[in-house]
Amino acid sequence: MRAMLFDAPGRPLRPAEVAEPKPEPGQLLIEVAACGVCRTDLHLVDGELSAGHTPLILGHQIVGTVAGSHRRVGVPWLGWTCGHCEFCRSGRENLCDRARFTGRDIDGGFAEFTVADERFCFDLPPGYADVQAAPLLCAGLIGYRALRLSGDPARLGLYGFGAAAHIVCQVAVAEGRRVFGFTRPDDSAAQALARELGAEWTGDSMGPAPEPLDAAIIFAPAGELVPAALRNTAKGGVVVCAGIHMSDIPAFPYRDLWEERTLRSVANLTRADRQALLALAPTVPIETHVQRYPLEQLGRALDDLRAGEVRGAAVVDVKAAS
Numbered sequence: 001m002r003a004m005l006f007d008a009p010g011r012p013l014r015p016a017e018v019a020e021p022k023p024e025p026g027q028l029l030i031e032v033a034a035c036g037v038c039r040t041d042l043h044l045v046d047g048e049l050s051a052g053h054t055p056l057i058l059g060h061q062i063v064g065t066v067a068g069s070h071r072r073v074g075v076p077w078l079g080w081t082c083g084h085c086e087f088c089r090s091g092r093e094n095l096c097d098r099a100r101f102t103g104r105d106i107d108g109g110f111a112e113f114t115v116a117d118e119r120f121c122f123d124l125p126p127g128y129a130d131v132q133a134a135p136l137l138c139a140g141l142i143g144y145r146a147l148r149l150s151g152d153p154a155r156l157g158l159y160g161f162g163a164a165a166h167i168v169c170q171v172a173v174a175e176g177r178r179v180f181g182f183t184r185p186d187d188s189a190a191q192a193l194a195r196e197l198g199a200e201w202t203g204d205s206m207g208p209a210p211e212p213l214d215a216a217i218i219f220a221p222a223g224e225l226v227p228a229a230l231r232n233t234a235k236g237g238v239v240v241c242a243g244i245h246m247s248d249i250p251a252f253p254y255r256d257l258w259e260e261r262t263l264r265s266v267a268n269l270t271r272a273d274r275q276a277l278l279a280l281a282p283t284v285p286i287e288t289h290v291q292r293y294p295l296e297q298l299g300r301a302l303d304d305l306r307a308g309e310v311r312g313a314a315v316v317d318v319k320a321a322s
């Protein structure tokens, strides 16, 4: 089968012909149709996160069909959990001590076939084409979990308006929240997308909000946004860091946290998050904006993501000719 292989940080991804994976008991063999590109893939390629093995097939927003059937399934980042640790037993499988992640510990979806533990695969809402559904599987899920952990904000700031923010913005607006989009000051394309999706204000992520926020979610991997977001947050407000990696957070005065502001992160996802989001998606309805790339152009997709040149979400269309 055709696959894109990751060998080591700093090396270009390599197109290769490799053997089709063989499903073990409890696993499905899946013919991949589309796989979303996530900033986590970029962190792995850039060496900010370590790969479980190499060569590795990245990709953890997989849409495909079970080989030999017409059953369409999605495969997310959370690929396996132990089921026994204190986190698994308390409804927090996203924090499982022994969790294995798709596209990091388990070969992922930037290939014609993949295998996945059936318990972590799920059916997708029928109204979404394969390429449109893919960004729901990580960008959508992480954004949704971050929104639920932000409390019940009337005024919500979104820092970094990429794949995750463009989905969570639609959910938040549908829930009657007022959304404020913070981007790099020169990113007029992201600001235009934010306003198109219902944000009432957009502006510079290092600058002041037009009024205090009840919560802010930071998707961009830049630590300097943490004190900037806290300064824009009202008393009792929440700042959620939604990325798996962030540059160091600079020191800030205690008064920016004082008055019961909360600073927290969100890690991974649970199967309950996924059920909730996928039930919600068609009712909003969430519409994903995607930039498509053929499989062999995955490197270009990652370069575009690094440069901030993706409008909405980047998705590899595995069926497209290169």
Ligand SMILES: [Zn+2]
Binding pocket: 038, 039, 040, 041, 060, 077, 138, 139
């Ligand atoms: Zn992801």
Ligand SMILES: [Zn+2]
Binding pocket: 081, 082, 083, 084, 085, 086, 087, 088, 093, 095, 096, 097, 098, 099
């Ligand atoms: Zn566990």
